Amino acid sequence: MRGCQMGMRVEAHDLVMTYGDVRAVDGISFTVEPGEFFGLLGPNGAGKTTTLEILEGLRRPDGGRALVDGSDPGRRDPKILGRMGVQLQASAFFEKLTAREQLDTFGALYDAPRTRTDELLELVGLRESGAIQADKLSGGQKQRLAIACALVNDPDLVFLDEPTAALDPQARRNLWDVLAQLNDSGRTVVLTTHYMDEAEILCDRVAIVDRGKVLAIDSPAALVRGLDVPVQISLAPGALAPEQAAALPGVDSAELEQSAVRLSTRRPTAVLTALAERDALEGLSVRGATLEDVFLDLTGREYRA
Structure with missing residues (x-):
């Protein structure tokens, strides 16, 4: 991996997304500073994944504006996309390719050196599983492979949608170390999670969203201090x-x-x-x-x- 690098600024300005009669995203706004670790927290159906997909350029909002380093990600500018890594909530692999072959294939799209595959397999704890076909991997192994694929281009900005879902406690803790290292090297990290302890440990700031709106946004410690409970x-x-x-x-x-x-x-x-x-x-x-x-x-x- 590269040494210290510059993260990317992410902006959400009054984002709106509607599916039929459902307003999944209802005026969400926040800014993620370069190098920040930012979390989106909320119940199922709160609008977290849709918001992330807009910021990743995978969906065009019905209203509002998303910016990544000042550019609209929906325009699919290769200069911006090449600096982003994305792990989706549900990932699909070439079932008959091994974990190593998956990473080699993704790396070829970015002209990444072949040594990158070995680095990533080691990073996510799949070094011993590199020769296993994707359809034979466990759910947790597939999750870790998805994260490795998101990092194959050594991105400056990483989007992670529930990255530790399906992981056992040991793998989850080990992945926290990986994500912290990514952020410590200067990368911007934006993730969604249902694990509050994960957000408290990793995130500089979090936005709590529900029914498509931001209810609160601050550092985890500041949000906890503001809650008057015995x-x-x-x-x-x-x-x-x-x-x-x-x-x-x-x-x-x-x-x-x-x-x-x-x-x-x-x-x-x-x-x-x-x-x-x-x-x-x-x-x-x-x-x-x-x-x-x-x-x-x-x-x-x-x-x-």
Whole structure:
């Protein structure tokens, strides 16, 4: 791979996309700065994939404007497209070609050196699977191959649509390292994901979208700080009785849950100090707000199709 490089600026200006009576994208706007790692989060049907496809130049919006480094990606300018890498939510391969042959074929389209295939197989953990035909790969292996194909041209901008779907926890964590390295080298990365922990760890900023609109946009930490929810402290079973715990300074409520006591507080320092004085710190756990709490607060908890 190249060393440090310049990422590309991505702009969405009042994007609108309609399918029949459904307004899948309803005035979405945001800007991704060069070298930024940006996430689009939202429930199923929120408009994430459609927005990404507009930015990739795969769909023409009904309204608004998309720009990549100041150019309309829908014009399919080879100078812009050649600097972009795209991993789609559903990828199709030449079924009888091996993983190595797939990458050789994609690389030939960009005049990439043959050594690029070996680099990418190593990068996504498929070095031992290079001789396996695409139709014999597991779902997780196909997902990793799709990501490798998106990187074959050593792009300055990478679009990833749910890149870690179907991956086991180990492969998912390893891929996080790969994506972080891509971004650290100066590339712009834009991804959609349903994993809130993934977005918290990887993204500089996220946009939470629902029903085709942006509900909030900021860094994960800033979004979490803006959510006014109490800290939950769970005590080890038998550490304190519920009535004793409820009387501690700073405790808003105390409930017995499966033999353990759960405290709710907006003054965790005062509560932890009081617990330390009573030698009740062993085995406790503390849980503050997370990006998942922000997501559920903004989008609700009902099931989506």
